[in-house]
Amino acid sequence: MASLFSDFLTALGVKHTEGYSDRKFAEMPFQSMFGLANLLKQYGVAAAGISVDKESRAEAMTRLPLPFLADTPDGFAIVTNVADGNVSYITQHKQFRVATDKFLAAWNGIALLASADENSVEPFYFRHHVAEIAEGVKRWVLRVLVVLLLGFAMWASGLWSHWAAWFTLLLDCIGIWLSWMLVQKSLGIHSGAADAVCSVLEEGGCDELARSEASSFMGIFKWSEVGLAYFSISLLALLLFPSTLPALAAINILCLPYTVWSILYQKFKAKVWCTLCVCVQATLWLLFVSYLAGGVIARILPFTPSFWINFAVLAACYIATLLGINALDTALSNHLKTDNDDTTNNT
Amino acid sequence: MTQPIIPDIPGITKLSPLDMNGVHFNKRHTVLTPEILSSLSSKGTDGDK
Known part of the structure; x- marks a missing residue:
């Protein structure tokens, strides 16, 4: 912005x-x-x-x-x-x-x-302008390729004709976007998109909660990191291993109590609404509806050996990804803190 | 470069570089909506920072 x-x-x-x-x-x-x-x-x-x-x-x-x-x-x-x-x-x-x-x-x-007069201009403006156009082109090419690859993956996995699979795909993408904005908020990285979403329920609510104690699990990892890991792995598992869908649905059900805690905490303890957090909870519930309407939840029972294998492998993937994101987040946080300290010392 | 024109009004004082360095930016990125401006006016303002 x-x-x-x-x-x-x-x-x-x-x-x-x-x-x-x-x-x-x-x-x-x-x-x-x-x-x-x-x-x-x-x-x-x-x-x-x-x-x-x-x-x-x-x-x-x-x-x-x-x-x-x-x-x-x-x-x-x-x-x-x-x-x-x-x-x-x-x-x-x-x-x-x-x-x-x-x-x-x-x-x-x-x-x-x-x-200002007619000679007022940014230093090396033409060079920067060309670079800015190139950045825009790179961003659009990336978006188009991601959309095409997602479409290809849906076709290759045989989920192309299932509306619930498309809905789940969309929700996972939205979840990744929301979680990424929450991670940015927790790192103090300014994002126009995040500010725009956050101002819907309460201006500044996201900032307040993203840096509070409740934003992390016992200070070990942040809930925003958990969300990012969850939606990323869910998306990849859907596209690459559609047979894991019942296990994905079961894990989604296990996440639902967290949504209740989050809403109650915001309403009664923090007394401030974090729009991004509320959107993540809504996304989890919509995923549940998608799995239910798509008949995936009905396939959870009876538990089979392959279900438990998929469940265990998915859990391992979630945890490994969470630990990776957490390590990256911590390194980035330390780097940003060092940068801020340097700026303060220089002024 | 043409210097900005400061109107010839008795109550206007040009700030020195030291004075200007004392006027810091707010890091909170507050959107100064009309409602927030009203609340700022009720707190009271002065030219000292």
Whole structure:
């Protein structure tokens, strides 16, 4: 998702690429208005910080050159227009309009003014632009190939004509996506898609729970890692070994009590809703419905030796994958913590 | 580069680099909705950071 910096450049009409600009913003040695002014200078944009007395803010709001950054106790807003008693502004890549007096009451009088001209442009813009297009092409090629491979696997495994199998496939993919976003949240990695989903039930709920004690099992591994392992292996087993479906369904049933615990914990203990977590619980229940409607659950009983073999092998796969994801997650978490410590020490 | 035009209003003070370095970014990525702006105004604001 675009940062404050790239949004400001867009508002100023300065040619830039989001990837490079956001990276430069995140890597600023001084994470302050001073750092931002220095960064803008690299783009050929002159900037000046001002402070406005309370009595003068109403007049200043109508006369300051647009766009400008207005500071509030909860962050900066990019003021893009002031007209008809309203202020239009951008915050976290979203546009809002509010009555001028309401904005003035929240503004602390500090602002960053900027001046761009026809020579203002991102350094090495053309090279970055080509690279950005190439990244987009790579992403789309990957998506198309994944879809084609999944379709091929469904055909090769003989599940092509079973609607419940397609539904299960879709749910497993959704589960992987949701779990991946939860892992990102737990690592403090900012994701626009995750923020968009999280804001549905409660703004900030996912962040709060993803970093709480309840997000992990006795501090040994995170529930987001469990989810990622579960849905990944379920997807692979469905596509490569469809004979394991009854064992998959049995394991899904064993997961259902966890969904009840999760919902009760959010409602009564944490008193905050994590939209991503709720979606994962819903996905588990929808998987159960899919297995039930597809006649898979009816094939669990009676237990046969091959069922138990499949069950044991699947359990081993889940655990091995979970341990692998956990090791990777821990290494990544330590790496990110080291990076943050280095940045703090340098500023 | 053309410097930004600061309006000639008595209550405006240009910040020094040191002052500007004291104005930090908020790491919480809060979306400043109109409702949040209202709650900020009720807490009270001033130009000091």
